[in-house]
Amino acid sequence: QQQVxxxxxxLIVQKGGIPIINCAYENTAFDYFPxxxxxxxxxxxxxxxxxxxVSEKKEGRFTISFNKSAKQFSLHIMDSQPGDSATYxxxxxxxxxxxxxxxGTKLNVxx
Amino acid sequence: DTGVSQDxxxxxxxxxxxxxxxxxxxxxxxxLYWYRQTLGQGPEFxxxxxxxAQLEKSxxxxxxxxxxxPKGSFSTLEIQRTEQGDSAMYLCASSALWTDxxxxxxxxxxxxxxx
Numbered sequence: 001q002q003q004v005x006x007x008x009x010x011l012i013v014q015k016g017g018i019p020i021i022n023c024a025y026e027n028t029a030f031d032y033f034p035x036x037x038x039x040x041x042x043x044x045x046x047x048x049x050x051x052x053x054v055s056e057k058k059e060g061r062f063t064i065s066f067n068k069s070a071k072q073f074s075l076h077i078m079d080s081q082p083g084d085s086a087t088y089x090x091x092x093x094x095x096x097x098x099x100x101x102x103x104g105t106k107l108n109v110x111x
Numbered sequence: 112d113t114g115v116s117q118d119x120x121x122x123x124x125x126x127x128x129x130x131x132x133x134x135x136x137x138x139x140x141x142x143l144y145w146y147r148q149t150l151g152q153g154p155e156f157x158x159x160x161x162x163x164a165q166l167e168k169s170x171x172x173x174x175x176x177x178x179x180x181p182k183g184s185f186s187t188l189e190i191q192r193t194e195q196g197d198s199a200m201y202l203c204a205s206s207a208l209w210t211d212x213x214x215x216x217x218x219x220x221x222x223x224x225x226x
Contacts, residue, residue, distance in 0.1 A: 006153075032212045043115070043202050043217030044154065051212065089153045091215075097142060097167075097206075099215055101153030 004092050006102025021075045021105045023090035030092040035075050038087045080109045115218035123224045131189045132221045136205030146202040193225045
């Protein structure tokens with residue numbers, strides 16, 4: 001059973017567009033929700049993270065929206081650039097050290 | 112902070128051979144994790160160390176897999192009698208112990224191909 005469900009599997013946007021990636025979870029014990037960015041041949045790198053007592057967090061062009069009642073959270077990338085083309089993973093943590101990852105969204109930002 | 116380093120970056124081996132991977136975590140991080148990632152999927156948890164103690168192992172980790180972290184510093188992951196299904200990217204990550212919400216810092220992984 002997948003703990004974190006991520007959609008869409010792939011996404012194509014034009015430069016300047018706002019791609020949105022969605023994740024949903026069931027386990028209410030999750031207490032930390034990071035997003036990771038991964039380029040080919042590299043390990044995932046932390047992008048931005050949020051705690052469930054916060055509804056929105058912005059860091060630069062990246063925004064997480066968090067809906068605790070719906071058990072959903074999403075990543076928005078403002079003014080997307082071709083350099084943002086990568087695979088994005090949402091994740092959720094509970095019990096200090098248990099991280100569960102979504103299946104990933106491959107983003108392609110066209111020039 | 113030199114980041115998490117993994118060695119080798121790539122490993123090609125024949126079915127039935129043993130392989131060993133090494134991970135050097137960020138020096139001040141007490142927690143060390145091994146994950147496996149297959150094409151088109153997110154990382155899947157394999158095992159977790161706090162200092163030198165291996166505190167948790169996934170059911171994905173068969174008896175052919177063993178991990179160690181002597182002296183709580185670097186870690187090794189050994190796969191014995193490799194199978195084609197073991198082909199994947201093996202990722203190591205570390206995090207700090209002193210905060211509940213310390214994120215995982217990943218290395219660039221070791222890509223294993225079993226022929």
